[in-house]
Amino acid sequence: MSVLYHHTVSAASRFVRICFAEIDFPADLVEERPWEKRPEFLKINPAGALPVCVSDNGYALCGPHVIAEWLDESFGVFKRDRRLLAEDPFQRAEIRRLMEWFFIKFEQDVARPLLRERVLKLQLPADQGGGSPDPKMLRAGRSNVRQHMKYLSWLAGSRAWLAGDRLSYADLAAAAAISVMDYLGEIDWSQSPQAKDWYQRVKSRPSFRPILADRMRNIPPVAHYTDLDF
Amino acid sequence: MSVLYHHTVSAASRFVRICFAEIDFPADLVEERPWEKRPEFLKINPAGALPVCVSDNGYALCGPHVIAEWLDESFGVFKRDRRLLAEDPFQRAEIRRLMEWFFIKFEQDVARPLLRERVLKLQLPADQGGGSPDPKMLRAGRSNVRQHMKYLSWLAGSRAWLAGDRLSYADLAAAAAISVMDYLGEIDWSQSPQAKDWYQRVKSRPSFRPILADRMRNIPPVAHYTDLDF
Incomplete structure (x- = not known):
């Protein structure tokens, strides 16, 4: 299962949680406090920013744009009316x-x-x-x-x-x-x-x-x- | 012909100029000083930021990410070895x-x-x-x-x-x-x-x-x- 590092005060984290729910993409949620600059988290995303999704094959997808584009290319594109990016x-x-x-x-x-x-x-x-x-x-x-x-x-x-x-x-x-x-x-x-x-x-x-x-x-x-x- | 609003101190503008050259996409360059907050420019991009590409059919494409994705979808995807985004x-x-x-x-x-x-x-x-x-x-x-x-x-x-x-x-x-x-x-x-x-x-x-x-x-x-x- 994929893991989403997120925090409730991070709008970009909330966005990804909503997108995952819209596309029925399952992920375990892990709360991260980026201001603590946890070394293990900085290894996953050197920018130290939320959200980060670690896919089930171990790739780190960093930030709302990267995650949204990847989600659309890999899953959203097959959702027809429920797709969250346009065709045009x-x-x-x-x-x-x-x-x-x-x-x-x-x-x-x-x-x-x-x-x-x-x-x-x-x-x-x-x-x-x-x-x-x-x-x-x-x-x-x-x-x-x-x-x-x-x-x-x-x-x-x-x-x-x-x-x-x-x-x-x-x-x-x-x-x-x-x-x-x-x-x-x-x-x-x-x-x-x-x-x-x-x-x-x-x-x-x-x-x-x-x-x-x-x-x-x-x-x-x-x-x-x-x-x-x- | 498309128009690219740019400035030489803007790294994102330089990036788009280089991408256009790599993909052979023609555009007229117009220097814009975003700190002057020119009302006509704010109408094109309410964020007031560079670069902005106005396509030949009149759409404003704002910012380096938006322009890069659009360029790839519309032209880069046909460039095979010269494409600037990966397939994977x-x-x-x-x-x-x-x-x-x-x-x-x-x-x-x-x-x-x-x-x-x-x-x-x-x-x-x-x-x-x-x-x-x-x-x-x-x-x-x-x-x-x-x-x-x-x-x-x-x-x-x-x-x-x-x-x-x-x-x-x-x-x-x-x-x-x-x-x-x-x-x-x-x-x-x-x-x-x-x-x-x-x-x-x-x-x-x-x-x-x-x-x-x-x-x-x-x-x-x-x-x-x-x-x-x-």
Whole structure:
């Protein structure tokens, strides 16, 4: 059986878990705390980043893009209507663009500052950067959330699914990224009805159930986190 | 004809120019300075990042990964021995892992700090962050270069090409990233003979010639930049 190294605060890890469930790809889950820089984990992925899938023949597949492409080439391509990449090269490009948007740009603008201030600092000792959140960083991250939600609403309002007519990796990448911020109560859904309608649809999928069952250590989710009708 | 928005300090732009040359894909080059946040460019790529290829039918392909996958699916797949992605799914995964390594990790650890301190600060007015380089940032970036060169040497020493037996996107991504740092004299080749041997092979390819002809405004390259036998 394949093994997926993941963590609940890692949007990219959540994305891969959802994709595996959508494609019925079985994997054992192993929680990894990448900030601990465990030597055995660095041997598997020298970049030290999550997620990593070690396939049953021992190959390490590192990062959400690599895993998603491999999953599509090896299994998704046979799933017809349930495939998460398109056939058309330009639609594939749009799906990949949005995956990068959420794994790189959203991560950099929103997830990294807010997770560092609100989650990581709680877990680290003071001499490694632990402590109370920096209000300036929180403000910057929250201002970026609002901009990103505007773009997400625009996408959700102008297309059936984020990258076009069908559910794709783009939706699962966006929903995974949003779910971490929603857990922390950082999403103001009243300002984004179109994004909310889209998120409700993704959140109601069976593949999303384990994500809604996730809990971060010492941080309970906002009240509406698990509601499918929030 | 397709149009490629690029800039010479952008390793990802250099990578796409080299790939286009390897695959004989014609495109008009347009220089874009992404830090100016030109509204017309943001309409094409809301992420504001380079490179962007606008295809002859008007689709915008954003970022090196999206362009590389599209190029392979649409043209590279027919090139047999000159194809830059492998057939085997696990070899494809290794090529993609290394592309990400150079476009995300090397960029973050090395290129972003050194380019900001040595190039961007020269071009910006003081109220937008211009000024003289911060020695602490320079030291951090240079220490990271040494670590990355060790990893590159290990890869170059243990395989014929970086991702395996054949030239691939991984080599072109790495060489594009290294070429920007080499221009600035940030690579100590005497410490990395195996990486040097590999870079000499990539640098000698006809696809690399336009890269060696690139010049940054007000910053001449180090003496050995264009030497194929350095």
